[in-house]
Amino acid sequence: MATPKKTLVRAPESAAPLVQPLPAAGPRAVLRPQQPLQHAASVAARHAAPTGLGLDSAGVRFRMVQRLRAEGLRHEAVLAAIAEVPRHRFVDGALVTQAYEDTSLPIGHGQTISKPSVVARMIELLMGGANARAGQVVRVLEIGTGCGYQAAVLARLARQVFSVERIKPLHDKARELMAPLRITNARLIYGDGMLGHPPNAPYDGIIAAAGGDAMPPAWIDQLAVGGRLVAPLRDEAGRQVLVVVDRTERGCERSVHEVVQFVPLRSGLVR
Numbered sequence: 001m002a003t004p005k006k007t008l009v010r011a012p013e014s015a016a017p018l019v020q021p022l023p024a025a026g027p028r029a030v031l032r033p034q035q036p037l038q039h040a041a042s043v044a045a046r047h048a049a050p051t052g053l054g055l056d057s058a059g060v061r062f063r064m065v066q067r068l069r070a071e072g073l074r075h076e077a078v079l080a081a082i083a084e085v086p087r088h089r090f091v092d093g094a095l096v097t098q099a100y101e102d103t104s105l106p107i108g109h110g111q112t113i114s115k116p117s118v119v120a121r122m123i124e125l126l127m128g129g130a131n132a133r134a135g136q137v138v139r140v141l142e143i144g145t146g147c148g149y150q151a152a153v154l155a156r157l158a159r160q161v162f163s164v165e166r167i168k169p170l171h172d173k174a175r176e177l178m179a180p181l182r183i184t185n186a187r188l189i190y191g192d193g194m195l196g197h198p199p200n201a202p203y204d205g206i207i208a209a210a211g212g213d214a215m216p217p218a219w220i221d222q223l224a225v226g227g228r229l230v231a232p233l234r235d236e237a238g239r240q241v242l243v244v245v246d247r248t249e250r251g252c253e254r255s256v257h258e259v260v261q262f263v264p265l266r267s268g269l270v271r
């Protein structure tokens with residue numbers, strides 16, 4: 001497959017807003033947020049850690065989203081999803097007060113929950129290209145569920161989310177943390193994401209939350225024509241950069257974006 005290499009910094013389409021409701025007919029029917037904001041906030045409040053943050057968590061998230069917007073993140077649907085998902089529910093009690101800072105935090109097993117700005121940026125990229133022209137991304141594969149935060153955000157934007165995690169205790173933890181949010185369109189899979197997830201391929205979007213030295217061939221194989229993949233990857237200079245691959249009728253187009261810092265992509269399973 002031809003892979004013309006375009007080296008770009010910051011794709012202009014990243015700021016394009018998602019086209020909002022289309023008729024539910026056709027192969028790419030529109031997705032609505034899964035729960036109204038108020039409901040998400042009340043669920044978050046009910047399960048809040050005893051720090052008092054939960055009761056006002058919608059307000060704290062709103063301020064975080066304002067900061068993300070000020071930093072240049074402009075995809076309104078992505079920002080709305082981030083405003084709805086209670087990130088403090090996905091971190092340990094002792095870290096709850098940092099949950100709405102733009103920082104990655106430990107989630108155990110040597111792994112981290114990604115920075116909100118990086119989650120927003122990657123999903124913004126994922127929803128660009130042909131997915132933006134289609135108005136949405138229908139079926140998404142996430143590699144690296146971790147605690148499930150990004151999967152919960154994705155579930156508000158895509159019709160179906162499949163998320164693979166190789167560390168069993170994290171897979172179990174994500175299942176537990178996502179359950180109270182009553183997300184019905186995300187499936188968590190315990191497996192080696194380097195192999196993708198063939199049963200539900202092809203995907204309109206593939207997003208990796210762990211960075212390797214080379215792109216696993218299975219990801220490209222499982223990307224739909226018109227689909228887009230976003231993944232951290234090591235470049236020739238040894239830096240980890242965000243790479244976007246658009247699969248078209250003619251082959252794959254690759255663009256390279258900003259430097260990032262993700263945990264390593266590893267093969268095999270951890271029990």
Ligand code: SAH
Binds near residue numbers: 146167170191192268
């Ligand atoms: N999506 C998370 C980020 C988790 S950190 C969030 O919402 O913040 C990245 C995760 O990728 C880790 O949990 C790590 O175990 C996982 N990972 C690394 N290599 C993997 C592989 N080959 N298959 C599946 N998961 C993998």
